[in-house]
Amino acid sequence: MHIEEHLEHTEPPKDMKKQIWKTFWILFALTVVDIAVYFQLMEYHSGYKNALFIILGVVKAYFIVGIFMHMKFEKKWLPYLIIVPMIFVMYLITLMVIEGNYTSFLR
Amino acid sequence: MSETTTLTNVKTGTWGGGKSPFSISYGKLMMWIFLLSDAFTFSSLLVAYGFIRHSYASNLVTPWPSPDHVFNHFPFLHGVHLPLMFVSLMTFILIFSSVTMVLAVEAGHRMAKKEVGMYMFLTILGGIGFLSCQAWEWTQFITGTHEGRMLADGSIFHGANLQMNQYGPTPFGDLFFIVTGFHGFHVLSGVVINIIIYLNVLGGTYEKRGHYEMVEKVGLYWHFVDLVWVFVFTFYYLI
Amino acid sequence: MKILNRIQKTSFIFATLIVLSLGSFAQTADEGAKLFSANCTSCHSINEKIVGPPLKNVHKKYDEAWIIKWVKNSQEFIKSGDAKAVKVYEENNKIPMTSFATFTDLQVKSIIAYVKAESEKAPVASAASASSNVATDSETETTDLSDCINWLMVVSFLLLIIVIGLMISILEKLGDIKGKPSINWIRINGFLLLAFLILGMAAVVWEFYYHTKLTVNAQTPASAHGVIYDSMFNITLVLTGIMFVVTQVLLFWYGYRYKHSDTRKALYYPDNHKLEFIWTIIPAVVLTVLVVRGLQTWSAITDRNQNDKAQVIEVFGYQFDWKMRYAGADNKLGAHDFRKMGVWNELGVDPNDSASKDDIVTSELHLKVGQPVVLKFRAKDVIHSAYLPHFRVQMNVVPGLPTQFIFTPTVTTNQMREIMKNPTFDYVLLCNKICGSAHYRMNRKVIVESAEDYYKWLSTQPKLVAENTATAESDSKALATK
Amino acid sequence: MSNQNLNQDNHGHSDDHGHHKETFISKYVFSMDHKMIAKQFLITGIIMGTLGMAMSMIFRLQLAFPDMKFPFFEGIMGHWGKDGKLDPNFYLALITIHGTIMVFYVLTAGLSGTFSNLLIPLQVGARDMASPFLNMLSYWFFFLSSCVLVSSLFVDGGPASAGWTIYPPLSALPKAIPGSGTGMTLWLVAIILFIASALLGGVNYITTVLNMRTLGMKMTRLPLTIWAFLVTAVLGLLSFPVLLGAGLLLIFDRSFGTSFYLADIPADMAGGIERVGGSPILFQHLFWFLGHPEVYIILLPALGITSEVIATNSRKPIFGYRAMIGSILAIAVLSFIVWGHHMFITGMNPFLGSVFVLGTLIIAVPSAVKTFNYIATLWKGNLQLTPAMLFAIGLVSFFISGGLTGLFLGNAALDINLHDTYFVVAHFHIVMGSAAIFGMMSGIYHWFPKMFGRMMNKSLGYAHFWLTFISAYCVFFPMHFMGLAGVPRRYYANTAYDQFSTFVDMNVFITIAALIGGAAQLLFLFNFFYSIRKGKKATQNPWNSNTLEWTAPVKHLHGNWPGDIPHVYRWPYDYSKPGSEVDFIPQNIPEEGQTDPLQEMASQHNH
Structure with missing residues (x-):
């Protein structure tokens, strides 16, 4: 009985097509950076390298969610709704990595 | 029915009721919320991966293998050491199919039926391409290399199965199969849904309905699959 | 009971004497007792079914060679298709018995000897059996439920309930006819709430009085860290005890005190920030005490480096x-x-x-x-x-x-x-x-x-x-x- | 399947579901009306609850009279109760299935499934759920899941018996116990179906509350029930997927020879494949990442219902409405970061233990705020002691008693001696068992007229309350002392060790109390099913309540309100407002000077 309200969004930019291609090239570049770093520092294992990969991953995620999934143009509540719960995931992952290391120490 | 139509134009507070506080339809909101919960499913698998991998941190007998010694093959280039090249190719395919998807959505906003159809078709091609690459990758992983691994009783084990693998500890193979498998399953279902929507587009269902929101919804799902791959790529292959 | 025990003991000694007269056999039974208590008691007893069946007279049912085979590897034995073995397996809900491949034939024989000796004196002497494990098999014979219930009482109790129920429903119907409830449920329930509070608190006090002494916390801790454990426990008990009494008393007292009356109107009182602030802060302070003390205790107990010479x-x-x-x-x-x-x-x-x-x-x-x-x-x-x-x-x-x-x-x-x-x-x-x-x-x-x-x-x-x-x-x- | 036929279009785009012809099947079986789905959830939940309770009676008898024979055991359990003696393996199966049924099927689906479905559209002023089709699907997944779980009782080897927490390796090695065979597989299948149901429901509840509120229903005008259901749905949505992941890995370990949760298990125990490299603790972490929010998935709806019932029947606004919302949110957030307090002595990193202690004990603050607010609501009220109100007061009492013992268990150091003893059993049966059941009962008595258009019998309700309340305390309070004496839970009998024999009397007492409590539920069942057909006809607003559901007609309509949906002008707790003749002002009555919704929205906007 309720109608499927087709609600207007915060207007996406007029040059959406251009922006999509721009995003594509950014993602492409970031992946290339990933691989380049990987090859350059192949024998070099450190937390910094891993941190860099994770940061690059998060940046890529930002572009995919923001532009491709249109999040950047939605009202601000939606991003909160989706992103705030991810804190729990990060908490879980951090704790589990600590716990994994501890397991390694016990064995 | 009537009150919503008459009042949506009235300036009311965002959370005042009578309309969506996010200005999106319930269908898209549902898709977002579903994706959020699906993200937690993937997270649980990645958590398992993080836990087990780190529980090998000080294990010198069977250390966790370095990905460049495992994923270093490329089709038709036998014997060439090309670590991660193939996975990067897969990543590009997936990102590209994401681009065509978002172009389809954009064309949908303009009600350009033909363009939507074309881009949907490209997206489906991209999805199938990715799945084929993954199939090759799995085959490579399962058959293994010529060297294999010497077992305690002197025999040599090639490749991988769920109980054992030549590359490193058992959970390495198990996690590879479950993480990429679960992602592949998502891609597969995405392709199937995309095909259905594509047929609907060609049939003019959305033209009749007056909007291409359905394309947006599957678009969200498709981008999510891409998003997950970004993290699988980072955690399983790079780190 | 004491006399019974004595009889049991004497009969045990008597039995042992008889067994002793059999010379070398006694020694095997003795070894069997040891092996039995070390390996079998978690699943078997002589008279009772535990996980596995009771072993009484097992030597009569099966020959020695069969038992030896069974004990050493029952699963293999079942697979080999031995009819008796399959039957035993199925009778016991297909729960496989642990294999004791380590046992020599002689050891199994000694266990059988022990079981034989026990079977002969069972069930009277079962309590005095040599099960040196902490486990003490219960002495009571199993009884049937129907023997314990006085059916007459049950029936009359049920009748009583039905009569009360009928009376209430008649009263209510009368009330409906009169247009005015004949039972003032709110009054009754208000009093019941108060009664529950008083009786309940009395029961809690009684409970603490009678049962605390059974708890391990009431006993001297047998380890060094037990002392700090107990003090932590007591602090928590006192703090939560105070909260428990205060809140429960208020809850039920208000339930009684403010029960409905037609003459009174409820107080419109939706908010009081000062009050809410106070009762956020008080628990927070109490909890800070508990958290700090608790973490100190925890890290003291779990410190891995506390003693290198352990x-x-x-x-x-x-x-x-x-x-x-x-x-x-x-x-x-x-x-x-x-x-x-x-x-x-x-x-x-x-x-x-x-x-x-x-x-x-x-x-x-x-x-x-x-x-x-x-x-x-x-x-x-x-x-x-x-x-x-x-x-x-x-x-x-x-x-x-x-x-x-x-x-x-x-x-x-x-x-x-x-x-x-x-x-x-x-x-x-x-x-x-x-x-x-x-x-x-x-x-x-x-x-x-x-x-x-x-x-x-x-x-x-x-x-x-x-x-x-x-x-x-x-x-x-x-x-x-x- | 016939539900396919009923649904003309896919993916929740059922725009005019109200119009197709109603046959018996579409009205009562594959109904898409949220009120009917609520009834379906409730009745399935009650049936499962009866089953779960019956199981508890059986093992209570065993615990109290370990030496006695009960000939009827053989009648109901076949070879598991041979000669009237309960088989130890089946004892474990019973506690496992009892726990599973009570936690998931009764207190998750039966409680939040029922009342979310019934109340969300009615109280926020929507025609139906956002997607009635998915809503129906949610029920049928739940139904299917119940069937699978019940069918697992009849398989060879018995149902799952590794405890409701199904820790591997016990659950991962089919050879470890008889119940880890087919029974365990079916358990996992049932739970995965259940998760599907919970997710479909949760997506729907959240979307409906956020997107479908009627005009004027601001978030700060939502009844506390809706807040509780919303937060519950969020909790379920974020935590159930993790159990799904955990269950998936467990299925792989069981059936395909992987080693996610298995380490150092010799080949002969694990189906011929040596298992190395996993970690049993990993499963526990993943399980409790669901398991702890699950506690609040159970409790929050009960607390929400209590808030509504207490306010209505005290004829007073709920004290500290905003603080109540705040504490619901705080509890929800904290519940995600404290799961490890179930695992202090698993060999987990003691440092993480400290982190979890901190989070756990902080939860006590919002819980205390809630308790005090309830008590303050009673203060100077005018209490209508209806059965629903009594159950609500009972809930608060249990919430206090059970919550306080949580302070012992949440403290890692104290947990050393209390972990897995009867103290734990007492704690969670009081705080999430009894309290949540009381919330559910309170809700049933309160909204029965809304659901079935008839009233439940009051005097039977009072008898039911007092018998249940007293017997629940008699059952669970003494258990604390058994726990303090070191009696471990999940013991088939306490006879294997001298020291516990002192508790024989107490066990008998507890069992008798449990039997009385069980019998009291028969009163409820009779009252419930009798009143559906023969109860007194309900009036439109029997409790003089303010919330929107009582403005809908007694006879159910598909679409809830015959004309326009009422608009909302005030919060739901205007009871006994000074200056008003009557002691309640429903939400759809405008404030003075606010006659037009447009006007009121405009004035809001100017603020």
Whole structure:
């Protein structure tokens, strides 16, 4: 009985097509950076390298969610709704990595 | 029915009721919320991966293998050491199919039926391409290399199965199969849904309905699959 | 009861005398008793069905060779298609019996001899049986439920309820007719709430008075950290006790005091920020105390570096029993590997490791009083939990994850017996994580004694590797020929 | 399947679901009306609850009279109760299935499934759920899941018996216990179906509350029930997927020879494949990442219902409405970061233990705020002691008693001696068992007229309350002392160790109390099913309540309100407002000077 309200969004930019291609090239570049770093520092294992990969991953995620999934143009509540719960995931992952290391120490 | 139509134009507070506080339809909101919960499913698998991998941190007998010694093959280039090249190719395919998807959505906003159809078709091609690459990758992983691994009783084990693998500890193979498998399953279902929507587009269902929101919804799902791959790529292959 | 016990004991002695007159047979039965209590009691008893069937007269039902085959590897035996074996398996809900491949034929025979001796004197003497495990089989005969219920009383009680129900419903119908309720339920329930508060609080006091003395917290802690544990417990008990009384009294008192009346109007009182602030802060302060004290206690107890000189003992859990491994003179446990678990080597100790040469495997946990000890836990199959309530010690025993607990026992078994005025008291090691059907019987005696007694006991225990070198060698030979 | 036929279009785009012809099947079986789905959830939940309770009676008898024979055991359990003696393996199966049924099927689906479905559209002023089709699907997944779980009772080897927490390796090694065979597989299948149901429901509840509120229903005008259901749905949505992941890995370990949760298991125990490299603790972490929010998934709806019932029947606004919302949110957030307090002595990193202690004990603050607010609501009220109100007061009492013992268990140091003893059993049966059941009962008595258009019998309700309340305390309070004496839970009998024999009397007492409590539920069942057909006809607003559902007609309409949906002008707790003749002002009555919704929205906007 309720109608499927087709609600207007915060207007996406007029040059959406251009922006999509721009995003594509950014993602492409970031992946290339990933691989380049990987090859350059192949024998070099450190937390910094891993941190860099994770940061690059998060940046890529930002572009995919923001532009491709249109999040950047939605009202601000939606991003909160989706992103705030991810804190729990990060908490879980951090704790589990600590716990994994501890397991390694016990064995 | 009537009150919503008459009042949506009235300036009311965002959370005042009578309309969506996010200005999106319930269908898209549902898709977002579903994706959020699906993200937690993937997270649980990645958590398992993080836990087990780190529980090998000080294990010198069977250390966790370095990905460049495992994923270093490329089709038709036998014997060439090309670590991660193939996975990067897969990543590009997936990102590209994401681009065509978002172009389809954009064309949908303009009600350009033909363009939507074309881009949907490209997206489906991209999805199938990715799945084929993954199939090759799995085959490579399962058959293994010529060297294999010497077992305690002197025999040599090639490749991988769920109980054992030549590359490193058992959970390495198990996690590879479950993480990429679960992602592949998502891609597969995405392709199937995309095909259905594509047929609907060609049939003019959305033209009749007056909007291409359905394309947006599957678009969200498709981008999510891409998003997950970004993290699988980072955690399983790079780190 | 005492007289009964005495009769039992004399009859036991009498039985033993008869058995003794049979010469060498007695010795085997004696060894059988030991083996039985060390290996069988978690699943079997003579008269009762536990996990496995009662063993009474088992020697009459099956011949010796059959039993030996069964005990050594029942699964294989069933697979071979032996009709009797399959029948036994199916009769017992297809629960496989642990295989005792380590037993020699002679050992099985000695157990049979023991069972035979026990069967003959059972059931009267069952209580006095030599089950040296902490487990005491219950003495009472099983009874039928129907014997215990006075059906007449049940029926009359039910009738009473029905009569009351009918009366109430008639009263209510009358009320409907009059248009005015004839039972003032709100009044009744208000009083009931008050009555519940008073009686309930009285019951709580009674409960504390009568049952606190049964709890381990009321007993002297038997370990060094038990003292701080108990003080932490008491602080929490006092704080929560105050909260409990205050809130419950208010809740039920208001329930009674403000029950509905037509003359009064409720107070419109939606908010009071000061009040809300106060009752956010008070719990927060109380909790800060609990958290800080709690974390101090926790880190004191779990500190892995607290004692480098602690004696190392391994506690090994499997379905459904415990084994302890003492490190011997070098205070170093030999290496272990689950792949080496096998015939004589349940714990998977590496016989080639030099540290394992003097390791001793026992079925009881003996501790020196005042000697810090680190218990290292290992499991064979599923998760168990080593629980020593009197020492305030508990740690899960996880396959594939070595865990440990460091503590210092401070009260010997004998001292504790005096404190508790219970000459049969024993410390106990319980399994506290669900692990299967005989989970509830998976316990072992713990004895805390003086260093002197401890070494005396230890010297009687055989060394694992030395005892079994012959077997070990033949094992490795067998492997090599494979 | 016939539900396919009923649904003309895919993916929740059922725009005019109100119009197709109603046959018996579309009205009562594959109904898409949220009120009917609520009834379906409730009745399935009650049936499962009866089953779960019956199981508890059986093992209570065993615990109290370990030496006695009960010939009827053989009648109901066949070879598991041979000669009237309960088999130890089946004892474990019973506690496992009892726990599973009570936690998931009764207190998750039966409680939040029922009342979310019934109340969300009615109280926020929507025609139906956002997607009625998915809503129907949610029920049928739940139904299917119940069927699978019940069918697992009849398989060879018995149902799952590794405890409701199904820790591997016990659950991962089919050979470890008889119940780890087919029974365990079916358990996992049932739970995965259940998760599907919970997710479909949760997506729907959240979307409906956020997107479908009627005009004027601001978030700060939502009844506390809706807040509780919303937060519950969020909790379920974020935590159930983790159990799904955990269950998936467990299925692989069981059936395909992987080693996610298995380490150092010899080949002969694990189906011929040596398992190395995993960690049993990993499963526990993943399980409790669901398991702890699950506690609040159970409790929050009960607390929400209590808030509504207490306010209505005290004829007073709920005290500290905003603080109540705040504490619901705080509890929800904290519930995600404290799961490890179930695992203090698993061999987990003691440092993480400290982190979890901190989070756990902080939860006590919002819980205390809630308690005090309830008590303050009673203060100077005019209490209508209806059965629903009594159950609500009972809930608060249990919430206090059970919550306070949580302070012992949440403290890692104290947990050393209390972990897995009867103290734990007492704690969670009081705080999430009894309290949540009381919330559910309170809700049933309160909204029965809304659901079935008839009233439940009051005097039977009072008898039911007092018998249940007293017997629940008699059952669970003494258990604390057993726990303090070191009696472990999940023991088939306490006879294997001298010291516990002192508790034989107490066990008998507890069992008798449990039997009385069980019998009291028969009163409820009779009252419930009798009143559906024969109860007194309900009036439109029997409790003089303010919330929107009582403005809908007694006879159910597909679409809830015959004309326009009422607009909302005030919060739901205007009871006994000074200056008003009557002691309640429903939400759809405008404030003075606010006659037009447009006007009121405009004035809001100017603020």
